[in-house]
Amino acid sequence: MSKHKYWNQLRLIIPIIFGAGLYAFGLLYFIIPNTLMEGGVTGITVLLNYAFGISPSLSTLILNIPLFLIGLKLLGKRQMIYTGVGIASLTFFLWLFERMIKMGWIGTFQTKNDYILAALYAGVTLGTGLGIVFRFGGTTGGSDIIARILHLKFGWSMGQIMLVIDIAIIGSSLFFISKELVLYTLVTVYIASKLIDFIQDGAYSGKAFTIISDHAGEIAEIIMKELDRGVTLIPAIGAYSKHAKEIAYCVVSRQEIRRVQMIVRSVDPRAFMIINEVNDVHGEGFREDS
Template sequence: MKTSLWFKQIQTIVPILVGTAIYAFGLLYFIIPNHLMEGGVTGITVLLNYAFEISPSISTLVLNIPLFLVGFKILGARQSIYTGIGIAALTLFLWLFETLIDRGWIIPFQTEHDYILASLYAGVTLGAGLGIVFRFGGTTGGSDIIARILNRKFGFSMGQIILTLDVIIIGLSLIYIELEQILYTLVAVFIAARVIDFIQEGAYAAKAFTIISDHAPEIADRITVEMERGVTLIPAIGVYSKRAKHMAYCVVSRHEIRRLTGIAKSVDPRAFIIINDVNDVHGEGFREE
């Protein structure tokens, strides 16, 4: 039992370490060499590097320690443990990549003309790193801790808090960075947000069918036999007709959409079909845990 628990913990911690490593690499390889920016507390570390040449690994640790302690007291140990791991891992990997860059073992990507390429790659690497960390329940500290505390205490939306902090920090960066670099930063932030969503929601896209019909059981039987997909029948009552009926609910892959629609319409041409996007599916016939 203990072995199984430890194995599950390792399955969570290792991806968080991988994610923070990717994030730290993107920050030092693409963001800082091209004088781009980043939001949140990480943005403050970037500004301190630009203004005073303070090591990002040092400023990340110094800024996050008090935030972590406050968060630990207010949010509790359970919500803080993976945050602490994320902060420690980010600090470690920032220091490691700084050392490799200083020794010339890694040459950062620096450009004077094609900043769009730098911002695109920065967005992909930062988004991939954070997406992996978030998907496994971790954070890199900073704004996320502030957002959780304000959300717990005052009920503010975490998204709104993080966005407000990002706007303030990126706005302050105009003191040290040209407006052109800020605009390229917005490209990187947009790409990072899309990559984070892609990783968190899952790369596998499917479709969920809700079929409302007087012949729903027959439709369900044909889907089960002909497509070998599981179907759930949900009892329902039509408000207008006051008649009892069933809804058939089924999730299929994208290439099966036309086939399932054809089965439903062949049984009941008047069937009411609702199709929704499904970004992640776990279970038999799809991705197994």
Template sequence: MNSSSKVASTIVKTAAPIMLGAAVYAFGLLYFIIPNQLMEGGVTGITILLNYAFNIPIFLTTLLLNLPLFLLGWKVLGGRQIAYTGVGIGALSLFLWLFERMIDAGWIVTFSTEHDFILASLYAGVTLGLGLGIVFRFGGTTGGVDIVARILGRKFGWSMGQIILAVDVIIIGASLLYIPREKILYTLVAVFISSRVIDFIQEGAYAAKAFTIISDDAPQIADLITAEMDRGVTLIPAIGAYSKQAKYMVYCVVSRQEIRRLSQLVKSVDAKAFVIISDVHDVHGEGFRQT
């Protein structure tokens, strides 16, 4: 297999799961969230509010709101970091449109309840978390606030988590104008369950992971991480107990969305590198939370 075929194969193997995750997420929105007048955070929350207030199809507002953010992200962050976000945005808009047509045609009967909203919020959280977890695991996002958070994080060093949380609070708070308070409380249940499922899919309960990489090509790996991911890297001198040879270890902390990307970069330089991935309970500094 030549290099172009390998690149095409890698793109397909990454884009297909992102599209699958976007489909699951879109299904959860239309099957559980909207029929029960629940909410969601981020740009998706804005699209849902517009749907409640003016009955605008959410596939349309999802595309229109995310398109300028995507173009801004492409300019500021670069094509390599934002490419799979474009796949996520496009797939989400497509599947929202497709499922809306199927619901209108009666091919899908949504889950709507008058009393058991806790069941609706639980299943909504699981479905949305599963979809987003798959998207994140393969290096994509569904756009929106994630792009804004990355840009502000790079410009000002603000934590992505803090930015996303602040926007979610504003949007969910604004939804009080259109839906009852108890629906907001059920929404918070769905958001909490969704976050736990995302963590489970990502194989970790924390927002960051520490990589310790032992390789004879450690300097090259460190340079590649710095160039491709814009993450700080530390080279730690070490001596092999068996070989007695001096070498370096690479230490780097990344967000959960970047786990797969960093693993791929390491393998591209040294397929036999010894890699340790550890949970990080709290991270302070550039690219994470500032103290």
């Protein structure tokens, strides 16, 4: 493997390891000490800890090994390599933090009066950790592998499969924890899901303008001059009028939305504007990958 390829692999693996470590920390520092829950196969490890006192690191390893081997056979080595990194990292950090907590090197956040604080911070740490893992192509195994396999075999939606698994596992926790704690868990899951989406979509987001106007060229010139943003002119024909038109397309930062609207309205008050959310924008003026 060349140095360049080795470095590219490392740039993906290191964040996955870090994200798995942060996720493990949130699980042991906020979730388990406050008898909250988590979805997926990790939720099963939490339930096994509550019901039988089984170490989360041990149950995570035992549950994920057969799933990983099945995934390796059905999904292939290429898809599973970063999942293997995620599973190994999660197992290691769970074991490490368990030892550190047991030896008193880390004190857990345990509360009897302010579960909302525990739920919020659990959501932040779990969501950030998983978001980093997912963003760099890894997973922590478990329900993600199950969802991929069922999607491959039956064409079912991965999102729906994972939602059903989460509902089943969190619902079954009612046998072990109170319904109030399950409701706090839903706060954690919601916060985590929002952070996962934000990190996966990327902080480099903005708005895409599609501007249909008889003066699209003039509008494009002003946007390029005043905002220093690239604009693409797309030839089009009006379906009703049969007249040739141009469509101006550009992507700007959130701070520039109002300025673009003002430019368009000043040139052509009758212009038709479509504004779409765009995420993870790459290129000049946004993020440029090395």
